[in-house]
Amino acid sequence: MNFETTLRVRYAETDKMGYVYYGNYAMYYEVGRVDMLRQMGTSYRQLEESGVMMPVVHMECNYKRPAKYDDLLTIKTEVLHFTGTRVEFKYEVSNESGQLLNIGRTTLVFIDSETYKPCKSPDWFTELILTHFPMN
Secondary structure, three states, X not given: OOEEEEEEOOHHHXXXXXEEOOOHHHHHHHHHHHHHHHHHOOOHHHHHHOOXXXXXXXXXXXXXXXXXXXXXXXXXXXXXXXXXXXXXXXXXXXXXXXXXXXXEEEEEEOEEOOOOOEOOOOHHHHHHHHHHOOOX
16 A cells, blocks of 8 residues: 655755755655655654654665656655564655656664663554555
């Protein structure tokens, strides 16, 4: 199952060539991830309030074509792997013409917000993820 988010490229996100600066894709991935959780009925805030944080420990970014100032982008976000202690997301960023511009992945781990040590995903979050993304 894919979740989609749209956003328009702002001038401040571009470089001198008018292309989206490469480092901004990490922010676009986060926008997609956060919005996916909202569409699923939860939020990062709810996770944090339950005592869990999810730092990014790995990111891959594959550039196909440049995104440009004022493009309307669609970010498709899905969960590829979920173990209960880590989760891997995949992102596809396309422009309004449907051209695939970028493919990325991030891996996040669950940590206890007081001890900063690895922990398991809260049961309610595990159930929510597995409801939307059944793992084999």
